[in-house]
Amino acid sequence: xxxxxxxxxxxxxxxxxxxxxxxxxxxxxxxxxxxxxxxxxxxxxxxxxxxxxxxxxxxxxxxxxxxxxxxxxxxxxxxxxxxxxxxxxxxxxxxxxxxxxxxxx
Amino acid sequence: xxxxxxxxxxxxxxxxxxxxxxxxxxxxxxxxxxxxxxxxxxxxxxxxxxxxxxxxxxxxxxxxxxxxxxxxxxxxxxxxxxxxxxxxxxxxxxxxxxxxxxxxxxxxxxxxxxxxxxxxxxxxxxxxxxxxxxxxxxxxxxxxxxxxxxxxx
Numbered sequence: 001x002x003x004x005x006x007x008x009x010x011x012x013x014x015x016x017x018x019x020x021x022x023x024x025x026x027x028x029x030x031x032x033x034x035x036x037x038x039x040x041x042x043x044x045x046x047x048x049x050x051x052x053x054x055x056x057x058x059x060x061x062x063x064x065x066x067x068x069x070x071x072x073x074x075x076x077x078x079x080x081x082x083x084x085x086x087x088x089x090x091x092x093x094x095x096x097x098x099x100x101x102x103x104x105x
Numbered sequence: 106x107x108x109x110x111x112x113x114x115x116x117x118x119x120x121x122x123x124x125x126x127x128x129x130x131x132x133x134x135x136x137x138x139x140x141x142x143x144x145x146x147x148x149x150x151x152x153x154x155x156x157x158x159x160x161x162x163x164x165x166x167x168x169x170x171x172x173x174x175x176x177x178x179x180x181x182x183x184x185x186x187x188x189x190x191x192x193x194x195x196x197x198x199x200x201x202x203x204x205x206x207x208x209x210x211x212x213x214x215x216x217x218x219x220x221x222x223x224x225x226x227x228x229x230x231x232x233x234x235x236x237x238x239x240x241x242x243x244x245x246x247x248x249x250x251x252x253x254x255x256x257x258x
Binding site: 007010012013014015017018019020021022023024025026028029030032034035037038039041042045048049052053055056061062064065067068069071072073074075076077078079080082083084085086087089090 | 106107110111113114116119122123126129130133136137139140141142144145148149152153156157160161164165167168182183185186187189190193194197201205220223224227228232235239242243245246247249250251252253254256
């Protein structure tokens with residue numbers, strides 16, 4: 001059992017970075033607005049993972065408290081974003097981002 | 106969890122993406138348990154996977170997307186987006202490879218079963234102001250969401 005791989009903080013950080021990259025790709029490349037909002041939730045989750053991993057490394061619980069606040073904030077932002085989406089869908093009958101171009105010059 | 110994340114961004118059906126995100130959130134809750142944070146894991150399961158994702162599924166069902174499932178699913182600027190994200194990934198790899206020695210090898214022994222009490226001490230003691238501000242934020246978000254989704258103001 002001596003060759004057992006210790007899961008250090010770096011592993012958690014790399015996983016958080018990978019999730020962050022997946023979320024960024026999802027935000028930048030998808031056309032459906034709902035999937036873009038879900039990718040934003042992925043990004044917030046990656047940040048939470050980083051916070052809790054660092055809280056474990058340093059021993060204090062400040063990172064976990066911050067992570068709770070981030071989850072609360074993500075809930076509020078998801079609610080408002082979906083409200084905007086519903087209002088937008090009522091006007092235009094589509095969930096395409098490419099068609100949100102009324103302010104385009 | 107990475108598989109869940111990949112499924113979120115590549116599925117054509119939005120319901121499949123939402124279910125993949127629920128899987129990713131539950132996997133993240135188990136990672137929190139590995140990091141000795143049971144309170145955050147419980148909050149994640151109840152709030153995130155049980156509240157926010159249900160809200161997402163409601164809105165997906167409300168917004169009828171059978172028509173959008175037949176269209177193209179990727180953006181008109183997906184090449185630039187992918188290149189930018191890969192560049193960001195390269196930056197991450199460079200930062201982590203450079204600072205690999207700053208992380209301690211052996212983890213601290215913070216094994217205790219009073220995690221919730223300690224989090225509550227911090228939350229209601231030192232971060233009381235942020236707690237009140239967060240509740241105010243939730244109030245504003247509720248009012249905003251209701252106003253946004255009403256038919257007639």
